[in-house]
Amino acid sequence: MDRRHFLASLSSPLLASCDFERGKPVLEGKLLGPDMALGHKLRDNKFAAATQTQRLPIAIIGGGIGGLSAAWRLLKRGITDFKIFELEAEPGGNSRSGASGTIAHPWGAHYLPFPTVESVNVRAILADLGVLLGDPSAIAPRYDERYVVGVPQERLYVDGLWQESVLPKIGASKRDFEQYKRFDELVERYRRLRGADGAKAFALPSALSSKQADIRALDGQTLRDFLLSQGLDSPRLHWYADYGCRDDYGAHAHHISAWAGLHYHASRDALATDADARSVLTWPQGNGWLVQQLSAWIKQRAPDAFAPQSPCVRLETAASYADIDIYNAPQDRLTRYRADQVIWAAPAQVLAHVWANSPAGLREAATQMEVSPWLVANLTLDSLPIDAGPVGLSWDNVLYDSPALGYVVATHQNIAIGPGPTVLTYYWPIDNEPVPAARKRLYDTDWKVWADAIIAELSRPHPGLREQLQHIDIWRWPHAMARPVPGFLTAPIRGLLAGLTRPLSFAHADLTGFSLFEEATYAGVRAADFAK
16 A cells, blocks of 8 residues: 555545445444644645744643643643643543444553552542542542442453453463462562662652662663563463563563563552552543543633644744744644743654754654554444353453453443443554564554454454454554663653753653653653743
8 A cells, every 4th residue: 555545545434344244244444543644744844934923821732641731730830821732633642532332432541550659640630530539648549439440350361261360370380370479479579679769669650760770770671581580481471471561561571671561560559448459440431531531621721722733843942932833734824832831742753853953862862762553443342242251251351372462341331231232442562573564564554454353363252253243443553652672761862851841841751661641640740840
């Protein structure tokens, strides 16, 4: 498929399989994704000169979780004169959501672990949105039970059967279980460990983690190599390690820093009243619910804050201000704003591309950051999927030894799941080849090829799936999340971004290297606090 035909396919309202059964199409669906046409226009950067210049106290570039958190912080400080410029038609970044008929579903991030004591701003946001009830600083806060994931929470399909929990137990040997126990003890030691500086070895947000040299030295090797150095070589344990890394970082453990891989397990020590500490917060539309509620909270206090389909195409900084060129796509017009403070809440690679007088080394450092491509599919079924058990349908349904992770059930949070349609949200990090090749495959592969592959994989645990399917919508994330590969803690890009204060501060999760809600919130609040 050439570029012209590829871009044309993005605007096709409906794609359908050519196979027919019982006189009707077997399957139909849409191929979706971020606004690639506008993104490519930004990449090519061939815009006419600005037609007008305006003053603006504070500009927020990007409406993902980082940008929304920055806006929340400004409003909490009593600052209302700001504008959020977002490339897409809707805010949310990779926490966006959609709907199939009346069933809401996620297009990206789909849950939030109970926030740790250190995640003070996440807790404060949840309190403002009515999710956290009572004192946000409590050791074990109480959460609205409607938003705590319902049981059963998770299961794993392995060796032809479903089992409870994601750690593979079916078919595991005595030696596997011994290594599971040793790994659990290892994680628990790191969870309790404090550095000589008094900080947790692994805190969330990660910037609050200990700076002790021997702890940070874990960043010098991959998680796979670290596990092998500990005598942990069980293939099933390594699959479990891979699952965690692919879930949060979009790549296998042999690509991910041991520090980052251990952080996934050891940083989550939050407690909750009347809920299992291992549980999570979730909604039918995933973290899209948080985006919707936080956006509404912002609009109530700053009605004109959002400027959709308005990317920043050029930035130039001076000592006390920054000039930004904003392209209003619906009006096909470029406007220059002179802002006292710019809060950059878009990816680092975009900043490096548009910053005309950027510091030496920024572009090279940004291009060295690996970013994982993902595919997310929402499958609409006429009823809940049927399988042989013995463990019943859960919210999170993981497939062992699969190129994808599995699926969550969008209707799981319904108080009573009865007969009727449902949506399965299927997650597939494209990580079995170098990133450029994976991204090209994501771009070039058409809907039917993806749909057939997904159906084939899910038909293993659900042989009758095809009969239940109504349609599949597929979302491609070519630049979904940063990969914390070995050396990321000392990567030049992190120092450059952390050093931005005024008139430009950085508010994207790329600041810390993890595409997590807690990290984006930390970056957004930190950046907003530089504004006067």
